[in-house]
Amino acid sequence: MTLPTFFSKNKVILAYGISLAVLLFLLKWLELRFIIFDHAFEIYIGAIAIIFTALGIWLTLKLTKPKVKTIIVEKEIYINSNDAFCLNEKEVAKLGVSKRELEVLQLMAQGFSNGEIAERLFVSLHTIKTHTSNLFEKMDVKRRTQAVEKAKRLSLIA
Amino acid sequence: MTLPTFFSKNKVILAYGISLAVLLFLLKWLELRFIIFDHAFEIYIGAIAIIFTALGIWLTLKLTKPKVKTIIVEKEIYINSNDAFCLNEKEVAKLGVSKRELEVLQLMAQGFSNGEIAERLFVSLHTIKTHTSNLFEKMDVKRRTQAVEKAKRLSLIA
DNA sequence: TCAAAAATCACTCTAAAGTATGAGGGCATT
């Protein structure tokens, strides 16, 4: 270890040593000036005790890593597994179902009639009928209820 | 605050005070015995400084309360939906859905048409229509797709 | 840029779904 790195690494200790020397000097000086006191010595000792106790406390607070008591509380959260819905893109691609058709399928599964779906998607009833017809063909089903059942089974919808 | 509780609450501080007194006494005694030293005073001061610094450090280490850091770990518990299906009898009773109606509902959810359901249950199409109508009334829905959606939501069917 | 795919709308018809009402038989409770 080089000398500069030694200094930088022990900065606090050096500072402590220097401050100790300064304090001793200061006390010596005080001793000479206020020797008049009756119980000067006891007061002197007491002052030193207090100062160095404080120094010890300060040092410890500065140098020790803050004590952290970590309490880990496990909180159980129940999650319905169908929350973690993951669209089965393979199946979608395999069946050739388009985005719009998937939208229609979703609304269908929620129990909406073709008319309601048309309103919601801002298109005509005819369009929805076309979509549903195409869907049934692609999904190889005959009714919307079947389509919904199959779609849920294949994770095409939640 | 009563006297005993005061003592118990400030145990450490009292101990500190007493130890301070003892130390002072000890040092006084040492002073009388080893006055012969040339630099006795400086050593004396140094000793006090070291002792009380150590005391401060020890005190701090003992007295500082650890910061309590509470970490709440959210443990996700997935409820597998294909677990054993449990019919929601409360809801069935509440809605006043009969056994037969539940049967019809089940087949409806599987995508069967009224005609197919009639075949499967060996009754006429009229009967199934009556059942479905009553079901829709009881369940407060307008279409079979809605009925199926609601039935699944309320665990009336798997 | 050009062709394929997707999205849109329209019309006709048939099939199924849903509404309303009534009625008869079985079964359990009161």
Place this chain on the structure above:
DNA sequence: AATGCCCTCATACTTTAGAGTGATTTTTGA
């Protein structure tokens, strides 16, 4: 014996769903 509920069947009617065909406009990917 009377009442209420469930299951059954029926008729008549309305609404919605679905099949079939065709066409226009966007979008998109090669």
